Amino acid sequence: MDEITNPFSPGAGSRPPALAGREEILHQAHVLLERVKQGRPEKSILLTGLRGVGKTVLLNAIERMAVDTGYHTLAIEGREDQPLAPLIAQYLRKVLIALYPAPGVGEKTRQALAVLGSFISTFSVSVGEVGLKMDIAAARGRADSGNLEIDLQELLVAAAEAAAEHHKAIAIFIDEVQYFSASELSAILAAMHKIQQLELPLVLVGAGLPTLPAMAGDAKSYAERLISFPEIGPLSAMDTAKALRDPALAEGIAFDDHSLEEIFKLTSGYPYFVQEWGSEAWVQAVSSPISLNVIQQCTPRVIARLDRNFFRVRYDRLTPGEKNFLRAMAECRRSPIRTGDLAELLKVRVSTLGPLRSKLINKGMIYSPAHGELAYSVPLFGDFMKRVMPKLARTEN
Numbered sequence: 169m170d171e172i173t174n175p176f177s178p179g180a181g182s183r184p185p186a187l188a189g190r191e192e193i194l195h196q197a198h199v200l201l202e203r204v205k206q207g208r209p210e211k212s213i214l215l216t217g218l219r220g221v222g223k224t225v226l227l228n229a230i231e232r233m234a235v236d237t238g239y240h241t242l243a244i245e246g247r248e249d250q251p252l253a254p255l256i257a258q259y260l261r262k263v264l265i266a267l268y269p270a271p272g273v274g275e276k277t278r279q280a281l282a283v284l285g286s287f288i289s290t291f292s293v294s295v296g297e298v299g300l301k302m303d304i305a306a307a308r309g310r311a312d313s314g315n316l317e318i319d320l321q322e323l324l325v326a327a328a329e330a331a332a333e334h335h336k337a338i339a340i341f342i343d344e345v346q347y348f349s350a351s352e353l354s355a356i357l358a359a360m361h362k363i364q365q366l367e368l369p370l371v372l373v374g375a376g377l378p379t380l381p382a383m384a385g386d387a388k389s390y391a392e393r394l395i396s397f398p399e400i401g402p403l404s405a406m407d408t409a410k411a412l413r414d415p416a417l418a419e420g421i422a423f424d425d426h427s428l429e430e431i432f433k434l435t436s437g438y439p440y441f442v443q444e445w446g447s448e449a450w451v452q453a454v455s456s457p458i459s460l461n462v463i464q465q466c467t468p469r470v471i472a473r474l475d476r477n478f479f480r481v482r483y484d485r486l487t488p489g490e491k492n493f494l495r496a497m498a499e500c501r502r503s504p505i506r507t508g509d510l511a512e513l514l515k516v517r518v519s520t521l522g523p524l525r526s527k528l529i530n531k532g533m534i535y536s537p538a539h540g541e542l543a544y545s546v547p548l549f550g551d552f553m554k555r556v557m558p559k560l561a562r563t564e565n
């Protein structure tokens with residue numbers, strides 16, 4: 169088919185032509201946005217799931233919803249070794265400046281800018297002299313303790329009060345939340361706790377790996393009363409079919425049932441892989457409907473591409489010992505995998521696996537769904553490990 173009209177969009181955060189199977193979570197977000205705008209308390213949302221399940225595109229969809237609902241939004245993304253304070257200050261500055269020139273601007277907005285000015289100098293953020301430029305001096309004694317937990321809370325409360333003054337609301341979107349440190353996460357939760365108690369119009373919608381609920385629970389014991397952690401998983405067979413069928417049909421092309429079943433079987437419904445197969449099928453097909461035969465021709469090409477890109481970038485960051493650990497996980501039949509089973513396979517004691525296990529968790533390759541259990545954070549990674557390392561080595565290094 170014509171590559172120019174190819175509707176499929178494999179890629180990180182690429183908006184899918186059809187956002188299949190996410191109606192429930194979009195509804196939950198709609199309720200959250202409406203309630204908070206009306207000053208009613210509601211739990212914030214942190215989406216959790218493996219890489220490539222569609223957290224970022226959902227976050228973006230919820231942000232568009234927030235904008236349509238009249239929210240001022242700011243979207244930040246966690247990265248390894250990037251502190252939270254400058255990120256939040258830079259984006260909040262834009263929001264407050266957007267509020268500032270409104271007619272009848274009141275004292276709260278002025279104060280919020282003053283608090284931001286002091287937060288910025290406390291955390292040495294270089295975003296220009298916000299306060300001076302606006303002829304507003306930094307607020308002494310506010311958001312300047314140097315303790316992020318106290319200062320972020322003051323900053324967000326001041327910003328939310330400014331929004332309330334204009335009958336507006338603020339929505340903060342944070343992607344890759346797991347990259348923030350425990351103290352940063354703690355500060356975010358404490359600020360949201362305060363905002364909720366004061367019933368101020370500020371919501372938080374975040375996304376991250378499945379370790380997030382545990383991280384948040386460790387940071388603050390009240391996390392689960394403050395936040396809901398919907399799990400974003402693979403699509404059902406029906407939703408996978410919809411994700412493929414609807415965008416193709418919009419271009420006048422059909423998939424036959426066997427081809428749809430085959431893609432579901434190969435991808436287990438993981439959205440990123442669904443887009444990859446959809447895209448390749450589109451390129452290879454010469455007539456409609458797209459048949460099983462076309463999908464079978466596509467499969468080796470898609471797998472080779474995934475192995476080269478999606479999987480390989482992760483694999484290349486591993487030491488031999490880590491590779492072997494991950495390869496051994498692919499041998500375990502039970503899911504989730506137990507550390508004990510792995511030790512048995514590798515013929516080592518459970519305790520010797522500890523350091524490798526924590527290195528792999530730090531690299532974001534695996535996570536622990538429950539005590540003593542392990543899982544890959546990338547879907548279908550076990551199959552890749554078997555392709556790239558046909559045999560399991562039994563030595564440790």
Ligand SMILES: Nc1ncnc2c1ncn2[C@@H]1O[C@H](COP(=O)(O)OP(=O)(O)O)[C@@H](O)[C@H]1O
Pocket residue numbers: 177178179180181182183184185186187188189190217218219220221222223224225226411439440441442443
């Ligand atoms: N609900 C969905 N239906 C179809 N495709 C989707 C869906 N959600 C995500 N995708 C596709 O999956 C890929 C990964 O999405 P992304 O949001 O980057 O995942 P994550 O942030 O969880 O790693 C993108 O190519 C996107 O187009």
Ligand SMILES: [Mg+2]
Pocket residue numbers: 180181223224225343
């Ligand atoms: Mg993402």
